[in-house]
Amino acid sequence: MSSSDWIETQLRGTLTGHAPGKLGRLARTAAVAAIARHERAVPFWPIARIEALQLRRIRTLLRHAQSSVPFYRDSLQHWGLDPDRIVSAADLARLPMIDGAALAEDPMRFVAERFRRTGREVFKTSGSSAGLRKPIFWDHGSLLLRAARGERDRVVIAALAGERWADVIAREFLTNERRHTLARWLGIRTLGHQRLLILPADFSSRTQRTIYSERTVIPRKPVHYHHLPPAVPFHVAAAHIAAIRPRVVFSFGSYADQFFHYLHGAGVKIPLPRLWVYLGDRLSASGRDLAESMGCAVYAVYGAMEAGTIGFQCERRDGFHLNSDLCVVRIADADGNEVPPGESGDVVISPLDNRAMVLLNYRLGDRAAISPEPCGCGRSLPLLVRLEGRRSEIIRLADGRDLSSLAIEASFSAELRRTIQAQIEQEAPGRLRWRLVASVPADSEALREAFIRRGRHVLGAATTLEVEFVEHIARTPAGKFMRSVVRPPVGPGPFSDAR
Ligand SMILES: [Zn+2]
Numbered sequence: 001m002s003s004s005d006w007i008e009t010q011l012r013g014t015l016t017g018h019a020p021g022k023l024g025r026l027a028r029t030a031a032v033a034a035i036a037r038h039e040r041a042v043p044f045w046p047i048a049r050i051e052a053l054q055l056r057r058i059r060t061l062l063r064h065a066q067s068s069v070p071f072y073r074d075s076l077q078h079w080g081l082d083p084d085r086i087v088s089a090a091d092l093a094r095l096p097m098i099d100g101a102a103l104a105e106d107p108m109r110f111v112a113e114r115f116r117r118t119g120r121e122v123f124k125t126s127g128s129s130a131g132l133r134k135p136i137f138w139d140h141g142s143l144l145l146r147a148a149r150g151e152r153d154r155v156v157i158a159a160l161a162g163e164r165w166a167d168v169i170a171r172e173f174l175t176n177e178r179r180h181t182l183a184r185w186l187g188i189r190t191l192g193h194q195r196l197l198i199l200p201a202d203f204s205s206r207t208q209r210t211i212y213s214e215r216t217v218i219p220r221k222p223v224h225y226h227h228l229p230p231a232v233p234f235h236v237a238a239a240h241i242a243a244i245r246p247r248v249v250f251s252f253g254s255y256a257d258q259f260f261h262y263l264h265g266a267g268v269k270i271p272l273p274r275l276w277v278y279l280g281d282r283l284s285a286s287g288r289d290l291a292e293s294m295g296c297a298v299y300a301v302y303g304a305m306e307a308g309t310i311g312f313q314c315e316r317r318d319g320f321h322l323n324s325d326l327c328v329v330r331i332a333d334a335d336g337n338e339v340p341p342g343e344s345g346d347v348v349i350s351p352l353d354n355r356a357m358v359l360l361n362y363r364l365g366d367r368a369a370i371s372p373e374p375c376g377c378g379r380s381l382p383l384l385v386r387l388e389g390r391r392s393e394i395i396r397l398a399d400g401r402d403l404s405s406l407a408i409e410a411s412f413s414a415e416l417r418r419t420i421q422a423q424i425e426q427e428a429p430g431r432l433r434w435r436l437v438a439s440v441p442a443d444s445e446a447l448r449e450a451f452i453r454r455g456r457h458v459l460g461a462a463t464t465l466e467v468e469f470v471e472h473i474a475r476t477p478a479g480k481f482m483r484s485v486v487r488p489p490v491g492p493g494p495f496s497d498a499r
Helices: 003-013 022-039 047-068 089-094 100-105 140-149 151-160 165-171 177-186 204-215 234-244 253-266 285-293 405-411 441-459
Strands: 120-124 135-139 195-198 225-228 248-252 275-279 297-304 308-312 320-322 327-332 345-351 362-370 383-388 394-396 402-404 419-428 431-438 464-469 484-486
Touching: 003 022, 003 140, 022 140, 022 151, 047 089, 089 327, 100 362, 120 140, 120 204, 135 140, 140 151, 140 204, 140 308, 151 165, 151 275, 151 297, 151 308, 195 234, 225 234, 234 253, 248 253, 253 275, 253 285, 253 419, 285 297, 297 320, 308 327, 308 345, 327 362, 394 405, 394 419, 394 484, 405 419, 405 441, 431 441, 441 464
Parallel strands: 195 225, 195 248, 248 275, 275 297, 419 484, 431 464
Antiparallel strands: 120 135, 297 308, 308 320, 320 383, 327 345, 345 362, 362 383, 394 402, 419 431
16 A cells, blocks of 8 residues: 555545544645645556556445445446456446436435435535436545545646646635735745636535535635626626736636627727636637637636546646546447547546445446547546537437537537627427527627528528527526527436536
8 A cells, every 4th residue: 555545544534523623634634735745646657557546446446335335235246346356447337337317316326324424515416407406425535535636637727827836735725814924924925816716606616615624724715716606797707807817717618608708799808817717518619719819728627526527638738637547437339338549429437536425337428539649748647538518418400410519509600709698499309599699789680690591501401590689598596507408308317517
């Protein structure tokens, strides 16, 4: 057992009981810091060493599942899986494939007995078109480990934002003016490093910080963090950015997308952050181009409530390095068989850190491919590429073609630049409706014609396309904007989680 494994085991072991005293919190903070330091190097390990770590974690998790998770207890032998004999992650394919519908049907089957009532937090995946909200259980030990694992993308974000890593870490512990003085004395720069989070108040990362603050000395609200709700109008967000001058902004992808289209369409000029980190949903190619043309780099991590961070972009921002030692990712066809590298398929995950809820061979609902080529950055973690719309966002045309809503958006990108908000709805297969908020309302007739013309070309003449101009498009109660709505709903999953 390596020293880092040992610290991890100790950390998990201390998190079973009541809230700790100050000394306990300091000790845990030191443990998280030690693991975080170790995490910085892992992405650069030789792949064989990463796979050996992955295999150890699979075995540990399978033993745990076998002894205390109802869905897997006494069943592993039946599926031909012996935790001690498993030789690679590919063996997980022998387990039955599960998905959001199976989880929503009876979530407690996947929860370990000792975490049913205590020692865990329950997160809810946010609203879906099918209306199924799934509880996701995370034990406190795994949540604290997530704080340490985050180091893998934290160093990239600091580099892209032009921040000194030591300053970033030190600031995470600063909570008030008095400590600002201390920071100045220590030579830590605290000004010009503001961060703005345009995310829901109950967003999981904020809930996690509360947990950290109760169990470590990591504060719930560092002094340089500012929050806005994601339903905030764009001109208000723009005013905040101009006033706070954040170096990094965090938001959903759709919010970033619309915000940059708003700036462009309305001709608003504000000093932009160095880096815009988006999560939850996607940023279109046109949104990304607009941001970068304005001098703001965009960056994403790929995560899911069910898994934590599945992958993260490196400085090249071309695909996601998979945290394959923390979450096994397989790319599978409709029958669950693995497809070769370079070929797109369904993303099927097996998160390895979580002890409260065990989900193995879980079809997430996204599509992507594993790059056959290594990344030039030096990290050996495999690269996930062509991550695209979930299956619930596949739109059926009159001629039977299926297009992802992302592909449709990309095809309409020139027209979409003249809008602030847009939503494509499939009212029925072959019958689509664009719901648009125009940048310049007076232009709407010309814009309608442009959309119809493009639609005939891209969607085929037989597809009916309506264009509707509205004042605003409603968000979901969680503040999430639905870029596409497909009716009738395609089955029970997958869902728009707070990713
Ligand atoms: Zn890379």
